[in-house]
Amino acid sequence: MVPQSTPGLRRYVRRLLPGDPDRADDIVQETLLRAWRNLTVVAGARSPEAWLSRVARNVAIDWARRHAARPTEVDEDVTATVWEPGEYAYEAVLDRAVLFGALRTLSPLHREALLRVHYQDRTHTEVAGTLGVPPGTVKSRAHYATRELQRILGEQGVTGPAY
Incomplete structure (x- = not known):
């Protein structure tokens, strides 16, 4: 401690x-x-x-x-941790491609706020300090970016957990 x-x-x-x-x-x-x-x-x-x-x-x-x-340490029996693609693996790849395409349509300011807050799991205050803007601006950008992302994905027929 x-x-x-x-x-x-x-x-x-x-x-x-x-x-x-x-x-x-x-x-x-x-x-x-x-x-x-x-x-x-x-x-x-x-x-x-x-x-x-x-x-x-x-x-x-x-x-x-x-x-x-130092080299990365691995378990003796790595065969137990080998990934086997399931029936949903291909859908996950497609969802990811659609999401990345939708993210590219956002403005750079909105995309950066959204990615830092949601994908890098930073607080609005941390992101505000990094970007040099007030926390309210970060909240607003992340909110509007999320709404726009939902709209774009909805137009493409993506619903649910993809966003």
Whole structure:
């Protein structure tokens, strides 16, 4: 558990590792552990915050290098996990092609808001910060993009869970 007294460090590390808050918390925890082990160095630093930021960045880089260098581990018996196409596999491919075609008809601003909110599972506030617009604008764009997508898919005869 990462202490709540380090919000600035947590924000910094989460910016280093977008989309992986658990890994970011692990890196903050490792950074604080290293600070605790080197209290004299931290106390003697001109700026303890800068020292913590540098250590956190180095830990994140080390993790990324280790992760990139290690081959992906697989189970001994991979035959049990082999995918067999079922009768609905082809329908899923067709639904996906229709959905991508419909997404291309949306304006770039609406499509980006919709994809970030629904497919990247970001909050309106996060998307607003990324795009540099108010959260209400993101909500509006995502809403109108969803309505337009439903209209387009409805005209193509697609109904139900496809959208």
